[in-house]
Amino acid sequence: KQEVTQIPAALSVPEGENLVLNCSFTDSAIYNLQWFRQDPGKGLTSLLLIQSSQREQTSGRLNASLDKSSGRSTLYIAASQPGDSATYLCAVRPGSARQLTFGSGTQLTVLP
């Protein structure tokens, strides 16, 4: 059974810092991996999707990497802003292309 772990559970940084969020998964036979953002009391916003054949994806100040063999993904946020404060969730889709398995999330606070 696939298990997804996110470390740290919470992170607080001053504005302007670059930061890395980590995601690890136990079964490397994945179809793709998706990073989401969730604001309090809201749904999920898809940030980046990385196919199993890809190593990284970039969107603006966000860069997600994938190392399938080691079961790891990172989300890099450059020049963090208070508006980046949210919970970040990673989710993996198994090789059968079925439903996502979510990590427990990292709650990020960017201090002004």
Add this chain to the structure above:
Amino acid sequence: GAVVSQHPSRVICKSGTSVKIECRSLDFQATTMFWYRQFPKQSLMLMATSNEGSKATYEQGVEKDKFLINHASLTLSTLTVTSAHPEDSSFYICSARRPGQTYEQYFGPGTRLTVT
């Protein structure tokens, strides 16, 4: 990006009543929709997978007679919580999968259900 809406965003009901939550994909047709439940400070737990025109597939431990799912069209799925109890109070989020090879999922804004 694709848009998924949910209605209502917030509902309070009395114990024993039923509540219906709607999930719509606004700018694409979704043959598959998903229903998740999220408790405070926890991640999303998949409840069921809803396929248009067929019966939903429920995850282990989810009562199909309590959580009725209907996916009558390519843009609408509904979740009905029947005979609601306070322990059903939670945040319910739907998701629609966009057709295509990436299987990318888009999520609704969620519905906060409070059963008194």
